[in-house]
Every structure is written in C-alpha cells, then in structure tokens.
Amino acid sequence: MKTLKDLAIIKAFVPEKIPNFVGTESMFDFVVWNLYDRIANGLKSFDLLCDNRRFYDAFLVAGNVLETCAVLSYIKDKQTEKERLENLNKYLARSAAGQLIKTLSWSDDLSKEVVWKAYESGLKLFAPVGDSIIKKQKSDKTDKEIHWDILDKLKYRDGSNADKKSLIYSNYVRPDPQGYVRAFSKTFDRLDNGNFERMYDKYCDFKHVNIMSNGVAAETMEEDIVDWAIEIMAAVVLYLQRYGLKPMDD
Structure with a gap:
C-alpha cells in the first residue's frame, strides 16, 4: 500500500544536524538552516499526529511544512550565488x-x-x-x-x-506563499506529480476555517485527503534527501 510506504519514508527521515551558530556565519546560512530545522520539526510533528489519528491537525502541519520547504527552495535552489x-x-x-x-x-x-x-x-x-x-x-x-x-x-x-x-x-510587493509553492511544484514535478499547489490551496481553505465552531471541531477528514498529505510529506522528505543542505563544519 503506497500510503504505508510513504509513512515509512517519513518515519525513517533523519535530518542533518543543525549547526551551532555563533554569530559569525552568513545570513544566508542562518536563514536556510533555520528553515530546514522548521521543516524537520514539522515532519516529526506530522508523523506523531498521524500516529495519534489527529488528521486535521496533521494536515495543517503538512501545509505549513510544504510552505516552509517551498520558501527554502525559493532561496537556495538557484544557479548562481x-x-x-x-x-x-x-x-x-x-x-x-x-x-x-x-x-x-x-x-x-x-x-x-x-x-x-x-x-x-x-x-x-x-x-x-x-x-x-x-x-x-x-x-x-x-x-x-x-x-x-x-x-x-x-x-x-x-x-x-x-x-x-x-x-x-x-x-512594496507583499509575500506570496502560493507563488513559492507554485514554483516549487513546477520545479519538482517529478517528485510531487503536480499536487503540491493543489494541496496548499486546500490547506489555506482549512486554515481559515474556525475549527471551534459547531460541527467543525468534530469533523472527520476524508481519508483521501489524509493520504494526499502523507504522499506529499514523503515527497518533501525525498526533496530534502536529494536536494537538501550539506552539513556545515562546526
């Protein structure tokens, strides 16, 4: 079952060790490693939430992980310095x-x-x-x-x-998270099958719902949406493994 394979990919992910920053590093290194750390922690939270069948929360975490990973790609995945x-x-x-x-x-x-x-x-x-x-x-x-x-x-x-x-x-031009995700989706289409942007749109819909209103807090998320999030989080792991950050010398 593909979902089980994707969950195994997420569970097996071991992030790179975050460098000990002392204030002399470049702003570039400081920013990209902090984004990487947020992604790694998000993947861990996503896995734990899925284990506890808190799928609504897991989906919201997945959307944030995807957004952060898209920003990381936007900054670092360019040809020239x-x-x-x-x-x-x-x-x-x-x-x-x-x-x-x-x-x-x-x-x-x-x-x-x-x-x-x-x-x-x-x-x-x-x-x-x-x-x-x-x-x-x-x-x-x-x-x-x-x-x-x-x-x-x-x-x-x-x-x-x-x-x-x-x-x-x-x-001034305002932040465009959808633009980051759109570019990430196109750049890494071989990993995400074009689903990154569609999942992010669904995440934005869910994020703006008042989950404490009547009938929403107890909502059961559709199984295919949960599987969708798991598949995309596995794709994020594959991206980090193939195109992620190299360890820095301490």
Whole structure:
C-alpha cells in the first residue's frame, strides 16, 4: 500500500544536524538552516499526529511544512550565488514588511513605547533589504532611492499607523506563499506529480476555517485527503534527501 510506504519514508527521515551558530556565519546560512530545522520539526510533528489519528491537525502541519520547504527552495535552489542572495533579500524584506504591518495594526499610532520599540526594530531589519521588493513605478529614481524616500516618511513616530501601512502596501510587493509553492511544484514535478499547489490551496481553505465552531471541531477528514498529505510529506522528505543542505563544519 503506497500510503504505508510513504509513512515509512517519513518515519525513517533523519535530518542533518543543525549547526551551532555563533554569530559569525552568513545570513544566508542562518536563514536556510533555520528553515530546514522548521521543516524537520514539522515532519516529526506530522508523523506523531498521524500516529495519534489527529488528521486535521496533521494536515495543517503538512501545509505549513510544504510552505516552509517551498520558501527554502525559493532561496537556495538557484544557479548562481547572485540569484540566491537576491531571493534571500526578497524573503527577508517581505518578512520584515509583514512584521511592520502587524506592529502598526496594534494601535492607531506609535505613542505607546512598546509599539514604538517594536516598530523601530522592524525598520532596522527592513531598511537594508526593502529596495528588493519595490513595486514598479514611473520614476527616474532607482529602487534604492525610492525605498529611502519612503523610509524617510516611515521613520517618524508622529502620524497615523494607517498612513504608514498604506505606504507599505502601495509601494512594496507583499509575500506570496502560493507563488513559492507554485514554483516549487513546477520545479519538482517529478517528485510531487503536480499536487503540491493543489494541496496548499486546500490547506489555506482549512486554515481559515474556525475549527471551534459547531460541527467543525468534530469533523472527520476524508481519508483521501489524509493520504494526499502523507504522499506529499514523503515527497518533501525525498526533496530534502536529494536536494537538501550539506552539513556545515562546526
């Protein structure tokens, strides 16, 4: 039975040892290894949840594992170092922009010290890489110049948070998890049979359902969807084994 074979692949997976980072490593290595660690822990959780027949939770974990693995592939599976660093910067910039928007959503302004400190920290992460996700604009200025002009407006404590969020939304490309998964699905079609993107769409549907509402918490997930998730998690394991990270010297 294919499902049993796929479960055996997942159970047998032994992840690479995560390096002991001391602060001197490259940002690239730090990010990709942390993504790898999240995937490895997710696969372990998926296996345990399946063993305990918590299939709804297992499917949600599987969707997160697939999304994280797609991001890992987006960053590292490029032909040149230049392309890899460009995609790393885009990933960091989108993550930082998302964090800024979350922080700005906490209140109407930055008068509270805790909100201001969190916002300042987000700007420090966003400033060096934000030009990598500038939307196309009719301007003679470079993306970096446009980015710094926007930062000049974002860096002040006064003004409304709504205006600051509007600046970010209107000038920067937002994260596109579906895009990561779509590219991953096409790149590794020989492993996933084209199912990665379809499973991710189903995961997004489930993720946004209020599972505590009447009739949903006790829902029995269809057996074919569970088998589907198991098959794709096995494909993720095969991807990590074939195209994953090589151990770093301690």
